[in-house]
Amino acid sequence: MSAEIVFQRRENPEKLIENRVSVAGENAELSIYDTYFPARQVALSSSHVLHCCMITGRKIMHGATEGACEFHRGESFILAPDQPVYIDFPDARADAPTTCMTVEIRKSLVQQVCDRLNVDEPRDPALEHWQYAPRALHVSHGQETQGLLERLLRLFCDDHPDRDALIDLALNELVMRMLRTQSRKILIEENSHGGPARHGLDAALRWIRNNLAVPLDCEQLAREACMSRAHLYRQFKNELGCTPGEYQQRLRLESARERLRRQSASVTEICFDLGFKSLSHFTRCFKAYSGLPPSRYRAHYHGQNNDTPPTPESPTRPRADLPLARFKP
Missing domain, CATH: 1.10.10.60 (Homeodomain-like)
Incomplete structure (x- = not known):
């Protein structure tokens, strides 16, 4: 599917809540969701690993983590296979929709990356080997991950003869980043608990x-x-x-x-x-x-002004050339 077709489908939505435009690849599927009016408790899940990133607006996520959490641009929210989440859209408007991009990644590809890391970059023997933990992950991400997600969007909408191979290279990098981020988060969480x-x-x-x-x-x-x-x-x-x-x-x-x-x-x-x-x-x-x-x-x-602080390690201002915002060809 070309970028022009993606743009046209988004400009003429079939639904006003979580209108979805999807592009399939060999090992993943990329989707863009637009929501044009406030909504509550909208369900989302996938049979594969689901990597979500905000493009515009914010969401409030329920059910996947301990307590509700706000989801902003500059953050990744990753769901395990078959893990449901229920979403509120407090700020969505017809003239300023809340927009999110998701990448569904096959479990077999995630396992392939784990196997490769265990051979090429084994962890210290005192630590567990590389493996994917099937649990939700909500983290801030930096410019490099943001750029990688933008590259994936362009590749999925490209008709290059090597499209699938280039998508797989980018997916491998995204999964590696996800595994490293998850292992760090688990290590730090376990360290904060008591015991020897x-x-x-x-x-x-x-x-x-x-x-x-x-x-x-x-x-x-x-x-x-x-x-x-x-x-x-x-x-x-x-x-x-x-x-x-x-x-x-x-x-x-x-x-x-x-x-x-x-x-x-x-x-x-x-x-x-x-x-x-x-x-x-x-x-x-x-x-x-x-x-x-x-x-x-x-x-x-404490609600005493209207400043919106960026999340740690996220961009401090929108980039003028950001292709995710409306993705016009």
Whole structure:
């Protein structure tokens, strides 16, 4: 199906709630959903792994995660096979529809990628091998994943003779990113629970979490993990995609966000309680992570202004050349 046909079908919707235009590939199917009026509890599920990304507007997702969660542009929401989710569309309008793109990926392709990673990039023996965990995953994604999704949309609507091969290459990359993101999320979630450390990396993560305001001592951290400093850094990069210092910074900023939402402590108190050395440095780091300075983030959360903070690691403004917005040929 060409880009022109996709555009025409979207311009002449058959339904006003979750109007779907789909394009099939050999191992996946890409769909664009447009919703033109507010709606509640609209069901969605698939027999395959379903990777969803917002294009415009927002959704409120129920049933797949613990409690309802808002789904915005710059985020991925991934459903396991046969896992239902129920969606609210609070902001959809005829002149500003809520739009989402989904990619249904065959379970066999996901398993092929797991098998390849276990051969080419095996995990540390103390950790589980690469495998897909059939559970919902809601995460922010960066520019690289956003660009990959845009590339998939173009490829699905292309008539290139190598179309299917190029789609499979992009799907392999998307699945690899999904597996790495999921393994990191599971590792961090398990680390936040009580009980003894299960392996060296778990011990290091726990030490950072329990000593969040303390300046990071990499030698002490290596001793806690019972491994050399070099091996510890490799473990962090391989499993979490960051250094120990970057991981500590992320936890500090997440804690700051939570305190700004839940506590009445001043921004200055939160800054120094979390180990930042200066208020100006904390403000710069927080704005880069959350999209707004701390005081405006708190005001936004409590409904005192109309700022819309970008999600962590997501674009801070719409790109003028974004093909997902209306996808005109």
